[in-house]
Amino acid sequence: MPIQLKNKASSSNSLINKQESEPYERFVIHKLISLELKLNSIERCQKLILKKISIDTFEAKEKETIDIYQDLPLKTETDLQSMENKLNNDSLYRNEMVKQLVHVTCQDLRTSCIRLMKIIFANELAVNYSWYGAKKKENFSKLHICKVIMSAVRKLHINATDEQISAPIKIWLAHAKERMQRQTLNSEKD
Template sequence: MEEKSWTVVLFLDDKTVEAIPSNWIQGQLCYWPSLATEKLLQAIRKCEPVNTCWPSHNIKIFRNATFDDYARARAKAKIAEETSDLNSDSEQVKRKRVQKILSSSESDSSYSILPSPPKIKKKNCKDDAMMKKSVLNRNNDEDEIQIDPFIGIENRIEKQNDALIEVWPNVNEKENFNPVCKACIERDKSFKTIFEQIHIIRGISIDILSEVKDLKKNTNRSNILENKCTFYTMHSNIKFPLKTVDEIDVLEGILNGEDDFQLLVLEFAKIGGTNCYNFVKRVLSTSLTNEMALQYSWLGRKGKLNFSKLNIAKVIINAAEKADISQNRTDTEVAIQTWLKRASDRRNSAINKKN
């Protein structure tokens, strides 16, 4: 299991200092999630895994600035807000911060205010000229110019005015930017836009594939239900009306399949009726013999079998709704219960007719 650690870094876009999970850092870039304040605080403290789809920002990593304790990292970050030396325990020369990250009342172990994501600040020609001069001077042995990130842009320009003129002779106060600055800004904007579009396209693609899968499944089911095949033709071994409990058990096993269940619902719905009881009577008369009906009651009372738990009972209820015969489920259940109760009367009536 990877150990958690936090690193104190400087966001170059707005010169803010923060202790962030070390696994959010890749090279000189930091991936920063776009989350609400409370969730962002939890993500930092829990050292959540990095997601490369997050927006990225340029950073500077302080020397010896990685810690395995978040409270200690935050304490060092507070020192870095006032001084460029993380190892300093005493207050040195205070430098102006561009953005206040945490309130002065927060403690080392608990923080109620979370830093806002760094905001990208447009560079002008003076900024780029100064950074260019800094890069060139790093190659010199004796004349290396140290650029303190906590000193404002204006102060640095005043100190290195001569060097700027040597590097960028075309820079003057009337120009807002030069072509190099504009090209870099446009390039950064283009890359960021491309990354955002890729993330959006990926999400859309996943949604489309899910919809296509559902559409394919529904299409296959519709082909079955549109009378291309019927329940009776698919299961010719089932002979209605059912005469034994074993035959009912076979039908129950078949109706466990969703497609077969819907097929029988469609077949029963076609039977129709003048009212709910008439519909139930027509369906059950073709489905069960009266001798089988005598063995069942709706709830299985008086030693009889429970009809309400059978799949065929659910099929009849759904068929009544599909045919717009029943106002609600209860009406269909009452009609089935009544038909089962009258099984004895139907048997006596049949016997009297024979005599």
């Protein structure tokens, strides 16, 4: 009998030990699961950070290589359509163009608008455009390049209205033919 009592005592001791160790095991398992979830979260964050860094690096390199002035001034309808497609489809190029054109602007709103137009549009192309497309000309105000000009001007002249920006551009476009004729006369004299 003593052996049976001993077995019963040892089995009851192991049962007690098991019951005592069960909360500890649960605690450890809970902590391990919690740790695993945190590690997974850290890993996801790390991947997002690495992805963001690679995108930012790519965009920085892309900005360094964008030279908007290589395409300017626009001389033909083909040049203009190519630029319009670029501005419509490539927001990075569009933003970089606005950023670079801001450097051309000055404190005087009228002068800023005229400088931008001289840089962007050649007279040969400007003769085909008016602000609203009157007199059988094309509508300048609907072009993406017009919106880029407006954005560039507004970076320095924050409170400028559409009318204040468009007024010097309308005049500049209207006098494109005269400028072309003057260029022709000047080149004939030389």
